Amino acid sequence: MKVAYDAQVDVLRIVFNDVPVAESDEDKPGIILDYDGDGNVVALEILDASKRVQQV
Numbered sequence: 093m094k095v096a097y098d099a100q101v102d103v104l105r106i107v108f109n110d111v112p113v114a115e116s117d118e119d120k121p122g123i124i125l126d127y128d129g130d131g132n133v134v135a136l137e138i139l140d141a142s143k144r145v146q147q148v
Contacts, residue, residue: 097141104141109134 094107114129122144126135138144 102140102142104138104145105135106137107135 097104111128113126115127119125122139124137128134
């Protein structure tokens with residue numbers, strides 16, 4: 093698993109599996125799920141992350 097935050101665009105990306113993305117879907121506004129060819133979730137992207145994710 094890889095976690096990356098890009099402060100310039102305020103996006104948090106969590107990659108569960110490093111395989112090609114076949115499809116992306118905005119599950120809820122600002123929450124994007126990436127799927128492989130078999131329909132498995134391979135990554136999660138959170139837009140405007142600083143407003144959605146509380147820092148611990």
